[in-house]
Amino acid sequence: MKTVTCTAPVNIAVIKYWGKKDEDLILPTNSSLSATLGQDELRAKTTVAVDSSFKEDKMWLNGKEEGVVSKRIQNVFRETRKRKGNQDSVDGLNQKIHICSENNFPTAAGLASSAAGYACLVYSLSKLFNVQGEISDIARLGSGSACRSIYGGFVEWQMGSLSDGSDSIAKQVTHDHHWPEMCILVLVVSDQKKHTGSTQGMQISVQNSTLLQKRIEIVPNRIKNITKAIIDKDFVTFAEITMKDSNQFHAICLDTYPPISYLTDVSRQIISFVHQFNDHCQQTKVAYTFDAGPNACLYLLEEDLPRVVSLVNHYFPPQNNGLTLTIQGRPVTLQTPTQEDKDAINIPVSPNSIKYLINTKIGKGPQVLSDPKECLLNDDGLPKSLQSQ
Amino acid sequence: MKTVTCTAPVNIAVIKYWGKKDEDLILPTNSSLSATLGQDELRAKTTVAVDSSFKEDKMWLNGKEEGVVSKRIQNVFRETRKRKGNQDSVDGLNQKIHICSENNFPTAAGLASSAAGYACLVYSLSKLFNVQGEISDIARLGSGSACRSIYGGFVEWQMGSLSDGSDSIAKQVTHDHHWPEMCILVLVVSDQKKHTGSTQGMQISVQNSTLLQKRIEIVPNRIKNITKAIIDKDFVTFAEITMKDSNQFHAICLDTYPPISYLTDVSRQIISFVHQFNDHCQQTKVAYTFDAGPNACLYLLEEDLPRVVSLVNHYFPPQNNGLTLTIQGRPVTLQTPTQEDKDAINIPVSPNSIKYLINTKIGKGPQVLSDPKECLLNDDGLPKSLQSQ
Incomplete structure (x- = not known):
């Protein structure tokens, strides 16, 4: 054998x-x-x-x-x-x-x-x-x-x-060692009900989304621009293209008939959290992307990781208050969020919305x-x- | 004076x-x-x-x-x-x-x-x-x-x-008297938090939604087809165009940067309810449309009104079970939903999601x-x- x-x-x-x-x-x-x-x-x-x-x-x-x-x-x-x-x-x-x-x-x-x-x-x-x-x-x-x-x-x-x-x-x-500062944080959202499978979902989108053809024309330029941003380690451009493309993918899903919705209220609170945090920083420091489900994947740089994880833990705490979210993967030292950060981000505190975090980096192939x-x-x-x- | x-x-x-x-x-x-x-x-x-x-x-x-x-x-x-x-x-x-x-x-x-x-x-x-x-x-x-x-x-x-x-x-x-069977049911959704105003929202969409131009090209044909459906009182065609256009409008909002989300989990449950009800009937009997907020507006024919309102009341009851949803406007006689209908529609019962209904018809001008x-x-x-x- x-x-x-x-x-x-x-x-x-x-x-x-x-x-x-x-x-x-x-x-x-x-x-x-x-x-x-x-x-x-x-x-x-x-x-x-x-x-x-x-x-x-x-x-x-x-x-x-x-x-x-x-x-x-x-x-x-x-x-x-x-x-x-x-x-x-x-x-x-x-x-x-x-x-x-x-x-x-x-x-x-x-x-x-x-x-x-x-x-x-x-x-x-x-x-x-x-x-x-x-x-x-x-x-x-x-x-x-x-x-x-x-x-x-x-x-x-x-x-x-x-x-x-x-x-x-x-x-x-x-x-994998080109951009060592890049961190990836997966926010596993609690509500994991059955969603339209991606194979079936994309079939229906191809059949009847009237906007998909336009997206197909848009993508090549996005690929070109994000490739340059990755090579240049230009986080702001990388992050903005990433968020826009995630949103456009979900827009195509919604333009499908019957419509496909992968984002939930929690996903949208995470989106709102990221935009408000970036606005507050006056710089795009975090990007979200969502696949065919409600889980968020955040891209951010190592230097911002403790602050962002601590704020995620503040706004999306476990059910049992006082505990902190479980973090799988690379450890993060949590901070007490500053009053300034909390004042700047106007989203409700939503206990039991995120099940756990996975903290990882860019990795190797097989x-x-x-x-x-x-x-x-x-x-x-x-x-x-x-x-x- | x-x-x-x-x-x-x-x-x-x-x-x-x-x-x-x-x-x-x-x-x-x-x-x-x-x-x-x-x-x-x-x-x-x-x-x-x-x-x-x-x-x-x-x-x-x-x-x-x-x-x-x-x-x-x-x-x-x-x-x-x-x-x-x-x-x-x-x-x-x-x-x-x-x-x-x-x-x-x-x-x-x-x-x-x-x-x-x-x-x-x-x-x-x-x-x-x-x-x-x-x-x-x-x-x-x-x-x-x-x-x-x-x-x-x-x-x-x-x-x-x-x-x-x-x-x-x-x-x-x-x-206003052309299609007397047409009924309009407004489902006022409970969560009425502040949303992006439509004036500001559409400004941002025009500035940066990369899909909006495609929508602008699509609309004339939709106007032509829905006009014919209205004149012919062809409910199925009317309903499908209505739902597709509502979905596309919200897709454009999502393709805006930062993205605009008017639909909530409750809105999406209503969308799912309508599609499952129509599938069950093997005929498009109800159409939804959503404006710049989470409230649903349903279009349906008079003959289906008691059944649909009763099912809405079943899946979106008031907090205090046993009571029925408040219906403003034209009265509706509620029925007990059949087991067959309830078995066919697989959405959770969500108390306190809809505040009240407004039951109305097509009306006159000023x-x-x-x-x-x-x-x-x-x-x-x-x-x-x-x-x-």
């Missing part, structure tokens, strides 16, 4: 992906751009194995066996096997694959776990099969945004123009874990997690 | 007005279309008087004296005096005007009271000064949407193309009240309401 174990990161788009022009090949209607988050806080971990004794392809996600018959999984398998390196001993075409994957964060967090999951699967398979060259297009076949999780730092998914999708690939914009202890499968090719139960 | 007393209606747009191309003349970036509501439920009432003894122009709104120095009021005065009929005995150019105006609904209802108020002022002045011909353009100078309250039924505000605004006027699409008892000013030209206090 040959195994490979890897990890892959979550990414959060600052220029949003919303709309496919090809549902099978997952070709987007516009390019998008994201930051790859640190894997200490948020990552998928996957072991892939091949052995002549395996009877069929099998997959376990977070300890539960899942089918491998989905078109997306099959597309990933087919494309990876097709590109198998010649020098490799593994018989990728005939041997069956076992896959075991786990996230280090609850799926209930409402973070796009499929991007990290598919990136990790494709990266692991590419190592197993010794695939050379571009693999982000294979990850794209699993989940569009997964192609951006193939690299660290800031990453652009270039929409491409070829009908076979071969130029619809991810490109690294800057390395990693191979060579220590056999990291392997998620036992010698029989079955999940160790099941064995121990 | 010569006095005239009139009433004028509220209107609710189904194709929204959002954006001016001329702030002084109040020329819109797109045409809009509204229904005029019944005055039994919602109206402004205004008495205007001229007398040689008056020292200055004076105005009382809802019992409180207000200045008349605002540019908008002055534009209305100037334009009305300019068009004074020759055969009239009133010396419109030199005599001072007293104005007293009251609404029969609380301004806290969040309904656009300025449209009814300016329509009533302009209509009253036009009668006082014997102005002949078009007056909706004068009302437009007070408040853009006021021009639509100059007529009953369904009314289009044609944006016009002349730089002096003389062709930016209201035109009646159908009379009316002259000739009974002297209706006059709001006493023989000294001062408000009777102040006298009695």
Whole structure:
């Protein structure tokens, strides 16, 4: 049995992906751009194995066996096997694959776990099969945004123009160590009711949002400008484009029929908090972005982190007053918010609105874990997690 | 002293007005279309008087004296005096005007009271000064949407193309008795916090919403199609265009920077209620539209009114369970919602979310009240309401 174990990161788009022009090949209607988050806080971990004794392809996600018959999984398998390196001993075409994957964060967090999951699967398979060259297009076949999780730092998914999708690939914009001051704070909002899935949501938007075409024309300039801002470490420009693009994505959702609403009253209070804080500072110091759910992702610089987290804790405290919000990831020393800050920000104190924070930074792309202890499968090719139960 | 007393209606747009191309003349970036509501439920009432003894122009709104120095009021005065009929005995150019105006609904209802108020002022002045011909353009100078309250039924505000605004006027699409089955239900939402004013909001949207230009291109076709639907009494088409245009207006607000959010969680639950109800009926039976605030305005036909009001009462009951929502205006006989209806509509029961309902129909344009008892000013030209206090 040959195994490979890897990890892959979550990414959060600052220029949003919303709309496919090809549902099978997952070709987007516009390019998008994201930051790859640190894997200490948020990552998928996957072991892939091949052995002549395996009877069929099998997959376990977070300890539960899942089918491998989905078109997306099959597309990933087919494309990876097709590109198998010649020098490799593994018989990728005939041997069956076992896959075991786990996230280090609850799926209930409402973070796009499929991007990290598919990136990790494709990266692991590419190592197993010794695939050379571009693999982000294979990850794209699993989940569009997964192609951006193939690299660290800031990453652009270039929409491409070829009908076979071969130029619809991810490109690294800057390395993960390019902008070390940049912090990312995920505000996990308490109300996690079921939302319209992004696959279905973007289908309806493409079908009937009358504003989406205009957005498609607007995005290239935004990509160009935010890329320059990232390279120049120009936070103000980066932040304003990020917020405008998040708002525009949600505007397109609302212009869809029936309308799609991912933002809640709490999301809007966070938006209001950020704008009032920036106004008060007379400088754009914090940017928000929201994906297909109510959770906020804030971008800000290290120097402003304690002040901002302390204010978030002030306006969105846990139910039990006196306690502070749980912060996962990098520790932050909370301050007592100044009266001046509290006077300047006119939003109600809303207990129990935010469940917890995740404090992270820009991170690396997928990693191979060579220590056999990291392997998620036992010698029989079955999940160790099941064995121990 | 010569006095005239009139009433004028509220209107609710189904194709929204959002954006001016001329702030002084109040020329819109797109045409809009509204229904005029019944005055039994919602109206402004205004008495205007001229007398040689008056020292200055004076105005009382809802019992409180207000200045008349605002540019908008002055534009209305100037334009009305300019068009004074020759055969009239009133010396419109030199005599001072007293104005007293009251609404029969609380301004806290969040309904656009300025449209009814300016329509009533302009209509009253036009009668006082014997102005002949078009007056909706004068009302437009007070408040853009006021021009639509100059007529009953369904009314289009044609944006016009002349730089002096003389062709930016209201035109009646159908009379108030054209579609007698049409009902309008205003759901006054409890949370009435201060929102971005529409004048300021649309200024920012014009400045920086990158999607607004696309909307401006889309509106003419919507006006054409909804006009045909109204003439044909095609409720399904009317309702779908109405909902899409409300959603698009709020999408533009969200695409504005900083973003403007008028819809709350309650508004979104009402939207979800309407779509689920329509899906359940396999027919579009209810349409929602939202202006610059969280209140919903529902359009529906008389035959569906008891069922819909009963369901609204079920999902949005008063705080004190067992009571029913207060219904102002036309009475409705509540039913016990069927289990089938309740099973089909999957939204949480949200007590205390809706304050009360206003049940009304399509109504007439402004009316002259000739009974002297209706006059709001006493023989000294001062408000009777102040006298009695």
